[in-house]
Amino acid sequence: MTKKKKNDKDKKKKQKLPEFNKYYYYENSVQSPESDVEFFENTYKKLRGKAATTLREDFCGTHMICCEWLKLAEDKKAIGVELDPEPIEYGRQVHEAKLNDDQLKRLSVLQENVLSKGLPKADIVSASNFSYFLFKKREDLKAYFANAKRGVNKDGIFIIDCFGGQQCMTPNEEETEHKGYSYFWDQDSFNPVTNEAMFYIHFKRKGEKKRKKCFVYDWRMWGLAELQDLLYEVGFNKVTVYWEGSDKDGEGNGIFKPTTKGDDAEAWVAYIVSEL
Ligand SMILES: C[S@@+](CC[C@H](N)C(=O)[O-])C[C@H]1O[C@@H](n2cnc3c(N)ncnc32)[C@H](O)[C@@H]1O
Numbered sequence: 001m002t003k004k005k006k007n008d009k010d011k012k013k014k015q016k017l018p019e020f021n022k023y024y025y026y027e028n029s030v031q032s033p034e035s036d037v038e039f040f041e042n043t044y045k046k047l048r049g050k051a052a053t054t055l056r057e058d059f060c061g062t063h064m065i066c067c068e069w070l071k072l073a074e075d076k077k078a079i080g081v082e083l084d085p086e087p088i089e090y091g092r093q094v095h096e097a098k099l100n101d102d103q104l105k106r107l108s109v110l111q112e113n114v115l116s117k118g119l120p121k122a123d124i125v126s127a128s129n130f131s132y133f134l135f136k137k138r139e140d141l142k143a144y145f146a147n148a149k150r151g152v153n154k155d156g157i158f159i160i161d162c163f164g165g166q167q168c169m170t171p172n173e174e175e176t177e178h179k180g181y182s183y184f185w186d187q188d189s190f191n192p193v194t195n196e197a198m199f200y201i202h203f204k205r206k207g208e209k210k211r212k213k214c215f216v217y218d219w220r221m222w223g224l225a226e227l228q229d230l231l232y233e234v235g236f237n238k239v240t241v242y243w244e245g246s247d248k249d250g251e252g253n254g255i256f257k258p259t260t261k262g263d264d265a266e267a268w269v270a271y272i273v274s275e276l
Contacts, residue, residue, distance in 0.1 A: 017180075017205055022214040023062050023090040025203045029176065029183035030129065033068035035254060040124050040159060041072060043242070043273055048155050053077060056122035056151055058114045059131030062091035063107075070103040079120050080109040115147055125151045126159045133219035136196065138230070141222070146234040149276070158236065158274040162224055165267040168197065169221075181205040195221045224262075227272055236274035243270050 037055075044052040053076060055069045060080030069078045082088050088109055096104060112119065114127075125148045135141040148158050173186040184202040191197070201215040224241055231239045242256035246263075256271050 017208070020203075020205070020211065021090070022203070022211075023087060024094075025181060025183065026201065026215060027062065027064060029178060029201075029203075031064055033064045036065050036126075036128060037068045037072060039242075039256060039271065040069070040126060043159070043271075044124055044157060047157060047273075047275065052123035052156075054079065054120075054122040054124070054153070056081065056120060056125045058125060058127045058148065059129075060091075060109065061087040061129075062095060063088070063109050064091065064095055065126070065128060066107055066109070067091070067095040067099060067103075070099065070106050074102070077106045078108075079122060080107075081112050081114050081119060082109065083111065083113055085111055115144060117147070117150075119147070119151050121151050121153050121156070123153050123156045124159060125156065128161055130161060130163060130219070132160060133217070133222060136194075136220040142230055142234060145230055149234050149236060149274075152276055154276065156276060158231075160227070160272050160274075161269060162222065162227060162272060163267065163269045164221060164223065165265050167267040184210075190221070195223075197221050224270060224272065231272065231274045236276060238275040240273050240275075241270055242273060244268065 040055065041052065051073070055066065055076070056079045057063060057065045058081045060066060060082045063078075063080035063082070066078035066080045070076050080091075088111060091109070096107070099107070110119070127148070132141060132144055135144055152158055168187065169190050169192065171187055171189055173184055176183045176185070182204045184204070186200040186202060188198040188200060197219050199217040199219065200213045202210055202212045203214055204210040228239045228241070240258045241260070241262070243259045243262045244252040245255045245257065247253040252269065262268065262270065
């Protein structure tokens with residue numbers, strides 16, 4: 001009995017957690033590339049009556065969405081655009097490693113600014129996880145939207161997501177428990193005069209202390225109405241908001257439909273699809 005206990009203890013000691021990598025925990029907590037590419041594929045098909053071939057993922061980080069896109073069909077191509085070499089390298093080691101040679105040939109990841117002129121064109125240009133919120137001035141966001149429009153093929157579309165609701169206008173911290181760790185979405189501050197907000201992501205693995213501020217977002221909370229105005233201003237001909245439906249508990253059900261009227265959910269996520 002005593003001996004068995006000692007062995008169990010020894011085993012526990014030996015079960016060391018793998019080295020912490022913030023991208024692994026980020027992706028596991030917030031990303032759902034399968035649903036993203038499903039929405040992109042279905043929306044384009046509905047609007048254009050054919051499948052899209054090329055996806056350009058702006059602010060692509062670890063280019064997980066690009067990699068998922070390539071798996072949909074043998075003619076799909078993906079281009080990722082990202083400034084920071086660190087997430088690009090993580091994506092190379094982790095996601096590209098799972099692609100076959102043919103899929104790899106159809107992927108290019110550019111270490112570039114999304115504002116750069118001459119970025120490759122695509123059937124779908126996307127900016128996910130609210131990345132464009134980092135542009136705080138109207139003229140800067142307008143310049144980005146104009147550049148995205150330049151990158152859209154003749155039949156192409158530009159897809160961005162957006163989030164909002166009263167919950168985003170008061171400081172709060174939300175903990176989500178996952179197997180072996182907790183993810184914290186920390187809204188540190190909100191300034192109603194400028195709509196600027198500071199968010200942090202923290203993680204805590206079981207048995208370890210909280211790792212604070214693994215990701216820092218110094219953002220402006222853009223509203224759907226002003227975003228639609230800007231997208232029309234840069235020359236898109238049709239801009240549509242896709243609002244998420246609710247399940248029986250009032251939670252988002254992951255199904256987004258075009259609408260001109262949302263509900264006053266405490267926190268909501270929507271897509272905006274812009275057509276040439
Ligand atoms: C909020 S993260 C989103 C990452 C990924 N798209 C996702 O869905 O989780 C924003 C990313 O945009 C990158 N970024 C910031 N400014 C950029 C710019 N001007 N051009 C290209 N990438 C940029 C950052 O390095 C970061 O990886």
